[in-house]
Amino acid sequence: MGRFYIAIAVVFIATFLSEKTLANIIIAEAGNSGKTIANAIQSAQNGDTVLIKSGIYKEQSLKLKKSITLLGENLPVIDGENKYENLTVEHDSVIIKGIKFINSGSSNFNDIAALTIQNSKHLLIEDCQFENNFFGILSMNCGYITYNNNKLSSGGIKGKPLANGIHCWKSNHLTITNNTIKGHRDGIYLEFTTQSKFENNRSIKNSRYGMHFMFSHDNFYQHNEFIANGAGVAVMYSKRVEMRYNLFADSWGSAAYGVLLKEINDSKIIGNEFRGNTISIFADGANRIEIYNNLFLKGGWALKVNASCADMQVNGNNFIGNTFDIATNGGLKMKSMNANYWDKYEGYDLNKDKVGDVPFHPLSLFSVIVEKNPPAMLLYRSFMVSLLDKSERVLPSITPDNIVDNHPQMRPYVYDRN
Amino acid sequence: MIRVLKYVAIDILKNKIVIAYTIILALFSWSVFSLEDNAAKGILSLLNVILLTVPLVSILFSTIYIYNSNEFIELLVSHPVKRNKIWTALFTGLSLSMVAAYIIGAGIPLLIFADFNIAILMITAGSLLSVIFVAVAFLCSIITRDKAKGIGLSIMLWLYFALLFDGLVLFLFFQFADYPIEKIVVALSALSPIDLFRILVLLKLDVSAMMGFTGAVFQDIFGSTWGLVFSFTLLALWVAIPFLISLRMFNRKDL
Amino acid sequence: MIEIKKLTKSFGKLKALNNVNLNLAQGECIALIGPNGCGKTTLIKSILGMVLPENGDIIFNGKNIKNDNLYRNEIGYMPQIGRYPENMTIGQIINMIQGIRNQQRDLDVELYNSFGIAKMLDKKMHALSGGTTQKVSATLAFMFPSKVLILDEPTAGLDPIASEILKDKIIEARKKGILVLITSHLLSELENIASQIIFMEDGNLILHKNVEELKSDTGQSSIAKSIIHILKNKVA
Numbered sequence: 001m002g003r004f005y006i007a008i009a010v011v012f013i014a015t016f017l018s019e020k021t022l023a024n025i026i027i028a029e030a031g032n033s034g035k036t037i038a039n040a041i042q043s044a045q046n047g048d049t050v051l052i053k054s055g056i057y058k059e060q061s062l063k064l065k066k067s068i069t070l071l072g073e074n075l076p077v078i079d080g081e082n083k084y085e086n087l088t089v090e091h092d093s094v095i096i097k098g099i100k101f102i103n104s105g106s107s108n109f110n111d112i113a114a115l116t117i118q119n120s121k122h123l124l125i126e127d128c129q130f131e132n133n134f135f136g137i138l139s140m141n142c143g144y145i146t147y148n149n150n151k152l153s154s155g156g157i158k159g160k161p162l163a164n165g166i167h168c169w170k171s172n173h174l175t176i177t178n179n180t181i182k183g184h185r186d187g188i189y190l191e192f193t194t195q196s197k198f199e200n201n202r203s204i205k206n207s208r209y210g211m212h213f214m215f216s217h218d219n220f221y222q223h224n225e226f227i228a229n230g231a232g233v234a235v236m237y238s239k240r241v242e243m244r245y246n247l248f249a250d251s252w253g254s255a256a257y258g259v260l261l262k263e264i265n266d267s268k269i270i271g272n273e274f275r276g277n278t279i280s281i282f283a284d285g286a287n288r289i290e291i292y293n294n295l296f297l298k299g300g301w302a303l304k305v306n307a308s309c310a311d312m313q314v315n316g317n318n319f320i321g322n323t324f325d326i327a328t329n330g331g332l333k334m335k336s337m338n339a340n341y342w343d344k345y346e347g348y349d350l351n352k353d354k355v356g357d358v359p360f361h362p363l364s365l366f367s368v369i370v371e372k373n374p375p376a377m378l379l380y381r382s383f384m385v386s387l388l389d390k391s392e393r394v395l396p397s398i399t400p401d402n403i404v405d406n407h408p409q410m411r412p413y414v415y416d417r418n
Numbered sequence: 419m420i421r422v423l424k425y426v427a428i429d430i431l432k433n434k435i436v437i438a439y440t441i442i443l444a445l446f447s448w449s450v451f452s453l454e455d456n457a458a459k460g461i462l463s464l465l466n467v468i469l470l471t472v473p474l475v476s477i478l479f480s481t482i483y484i485y486n487s488n489e490f491i492e493l494l495v496s497h498p499v500k501r502n503k504i505w506t507a508l509f510t511g512l513s514l515s516m517v518a519a520y521i522i523g524a525g526i527p528l529l530i531f532a533d534f535n536i537a538i539l540m541i542t543a544g545s546l547l548s549v550i551f552v553a554v555a556f557l558c559s560i561i562t563r564d565k566a567k568g569i570g571l572s573i574m575l576w577l578y579f580a581l582l583f584d585g586l587v588l589f590l591f592f593q594f595a596d597y598p599i600e601k602i603v604v605a606l607s608a609l610s611p612i613d614l615f616r617i618l619v620l621l622k623l624d625v626s627a628m629m630g631f632t633g634a635v636f637q638d639i640f641g642s643t644w645g646l647v648f649s650f651t652l653l654a655l656w657v658a659i660p661f662l663i664s665l666r667m668f669n670r671k672d673l
Numbered sequence: 674m675i676e677i678k679k680l681t682k683s684f685g686k687l688k689a690l691n692n693v694n695l696n697l698a699q700g701e702c703i704a705l706i707g708p709n710g711c712g713k714t715t716l717i718k719s720i721l722g723m724v725l726p727e728n729g730d731i732i733f734n735g736k737n738i739k740n741d742n743l744y745r746n747e748i749g750y751m752p753q754i755g756r757y758p759e760n761m762t763i764g765q766i767i768n769m770i771q772g773i774r775n776q777q778r779d780l781d782v783e784l785y786n787s788f789g790i791a792k793m794l795d796k797k798m799h800a801l802s803g804g805t806t807q808k809v810s811a812t813l814a815f816m817f818p819s820k821v822l823i824l825d826e827p828t829a830g831l832d833p834i835a836s837e838i839l840k841d842k843i844i845e846a847r848k849k850g851i852l853v854l855i856t857s858h859l860l861s862e863l864e865n866i867a868s869q870i871i872f873m874e875d876g877n878l879i880l881h882k883n884v885e886e887l888k889s890d891t892g893q894s895s896i897a898k899s900i901i902h903i904l905k906n907k908v909a
Binding site for chain 2: 684718721722723724725742743744745746748750752756757758759760761766769770772773774775
């Protein structure tokens with residue numbers, strides 16, 4: 001044990017010494033016209049650190065084209081005065097830490113962001129805050145960037161248009177972790193962004209999507225929380241997306257959903273919790289999707305799957321308290337639907353193997369009617385509808401009999417989400 | 419009227435059917451709320467039962483009771499009592515007892531388990547629903563002197579409002595699926611007190627998001643404060659119109 | 674006391690009352706007779722406001738009874754077949770009527786006592802025989818101070834003793850100056866009671882005369898014989 005501590009101390013001193021000898025620290029001070037951030041950056045060499053003292057800096061549009069570290073002391077503020085792009089980075093190996101970016105400009109034509117990163121690799125953006133900006137962080141044509149532990153919020157200024165919190169375009173190998181994004185248009189927006197990882201982010205109350213994927217393949221996201229976003233999370237035109245252990249909650253409103261899958265192939269949705277969404281998963285043109293071990297709780301529709309989807313697998317999920325467990329607009333064919341728990345299941349288990357002895361048909365007649373004729377939803381919970389549903393359950397005639405779970409569970413699964 | 423009402427009320431409150439109705443409603447409400455961990459789901463289950471039983475019991479019990487009160491009415495008419503008062507007292511007595519049964523049976527558990535606003539909405543609307551079907555029963559029993567016909571008529575009307583009307587609406591949806599009939603259908607559903615009550619509660623339960631455009635239209639028309647006032651006025655009309663017609667007919671009836 | 678002007682009432686095709694004019698004076702005991710379905714009960718019910726005539730007016734004590742109900746305070750009514758709420762007891766019925774009339778004092782309890790109603794107060798109405806029901810009806814009709822008594826077949830179903838008690842009561846009432854309107858099939862019953870006779874047939878008023886006048890006109894000794902005489906003459 002003692003040896004371990006000595007080793008750590010040695011490493012610590014070594015790094016301290018090397019910084020002391022190889023890199024300079026240049027200080028920027030608010031209110032000191034000689035020590036602006038722009039001056040500091042100007043005089044810094046690659047490898048140097050610019051230490052920004054606390055205070056408010058209004059330096060219009062800052063540019064950074066050197067490999068340096070911008071380190072904030074006690075969260076200094078870079079104010080874009082609602083006119084400028086606070087900071088633009090265009091160089092590899094930049095570290096930005098502990099700085100607050102506020103009031104970026106906004107535009108109907110240009111993508112103006114508080115922090116723009118373009119054509120760069122190996123950056124770390126950490127412990128920063130973003131408030132009332134148009135775009136929060138904009139990365140274009142980048143790779144190997146880590147966004148960690150940042151807080152972004154917008155919507156505090158009346159009349160200022162909203163844009164995306166973290167916007168990534170044509171980037172790859174991003175690591176986006178532990179960020180909180182609130183009140184933007186899309187919390188996280190990905191377009192042509194691949195091989196990236198998203199973990200432990202919270203995307204809350206964004207006006208459109210909590211997260212928005214377009215043409216972004218091979219991404220992995222887990223343990224994120226998407227809560228009360230306008231329309232939920234949209235995953236579009238992408239392949240090999242993995243979503244594990246995320247929480248999708250409270251996307252409630254007409255045309256809102258937990259996850260929208262549009263033209264998605266070969267993706268996995270495993271171990272997630274969907275709670276209180278109008279539609280938990282809406283799938284259109286989605287192929288080979290594996291939906292395993294998710295909890296669908298108190299939704300309007302748990303799964304709304306259009307007939308344009310193929311080879312979907314829905315196994316081992318819990319369906320609890322949803323108005324409709326499944327709806328489809330036509331002759332949907334699933335690859336498998338097995339061993340789920342359905343709270344609407346009224347069968348029995350004589351041999352006590354915890355699997356219901358009669359198959360369960362989760363597609364109710366009323367859901368078929370509503371799918372064909374949405375205004376009929378007005379009859380929801382009317383006596384006639386209950387009667388129709390009951391009689392259809394006893395003697396299925398209109399609902400397709402291929403949507404069936406042959407091994408419905410008698411008890412809900414208990415999942416471990418860690 | 420108060421004097422007549424006293425005797426009517428005493429007679430009804432002693433009635434075993436009213437007591438049984440109260441107990442059944444109470445048993446059901448309590449079990450629904452204690453079995454469902456989720457109050458909103460409990461409300462939905464309770465809503466189903468209320469929509470079915472409240473109109474049925476109200477209309478059937480009242481119709482039978484009025485026919486059985488023929489002697490009572492005849493007896494009173496030969497004494498210095500206004501006909502208006504006899505009929506109104508009967509109506510008030512029946513309404514009060516149905517409402518009391520509903521509030522004791524379903525209202526108390528609602529107040530305990532459900533969200534306060536929804537509980538209040540369901541109690542007021544459910545009470546109105548009880549009174550509406552009492553009023554319809556008065557109309558049924560004054561239209562024909564024959565008890566069997568009167569009871570038949572009241573069952574038919576109940577069936578119509580509880581089942582056939584919705585069937586008709588569904589039929590319209592499919593017949594005119596290609597036309598924008600949302601507004602017409604919304605207006606139409608206001609013609610059935612059961613539907614109006616059901617949709618009012620559903621809107622408060624947030625199911626409106628699932629109702630798409632039609633729900634939005636409905637929310638627009640009935641969801642606001644003025645909409646609520648409007649809906650309750652409609653429900654009140656459902657009480658006033660059948661009862662006033664029956665009162666007019668009773669005033670002209672030979673006994 | 675009661676003035677009936679051009680009273681007309683029909684049930685479907687049947688004319689129950691056809692343009693009936695009558696003047697019923699105070700202190701008389703008027704027998705209303707005629708074959709079944711001649712309109713007697715309809716006439717009575719019209720006076721009570723239970724049946725609403727199509728045409729004509731009924732003036733009670735100088736006031737038109739249309740849209741009025743207070744005049745019924747002055748009427749004691751005994752229906753032909755008393756129909757009462759079945760699951761109420763005799764006691765409850767009597768209490769209720771007293772309550773509705775709002776009169777607990779100055780009650781005439783003679784019939785109540787002589788019929789022995791007190792012993793039966795807890796009996797339910799549906800358990801009563803026709804005769805007992807009639808006793809209850811009679812008790813109620815005489816219980817409240819009134820100016821007019823309307824008795825529809827009062828003695829039908831009563832045992833002879835009760836019948837006699839009731840007859841005495843009617844005569845006594847008349848002596849007090851009460852207008853008694855009485856229908857009966859048994860003409861002999863009316864013999865010592867009636868002072869005037871109204872004879873109706875098919876909704877038409879055939880005659881309205883003093884008993885003495887009737888007897889002397891027909892030259893008969895009793896009401897029954899006089900009526901038979903008239904009927905025979907009519908046929909002839």
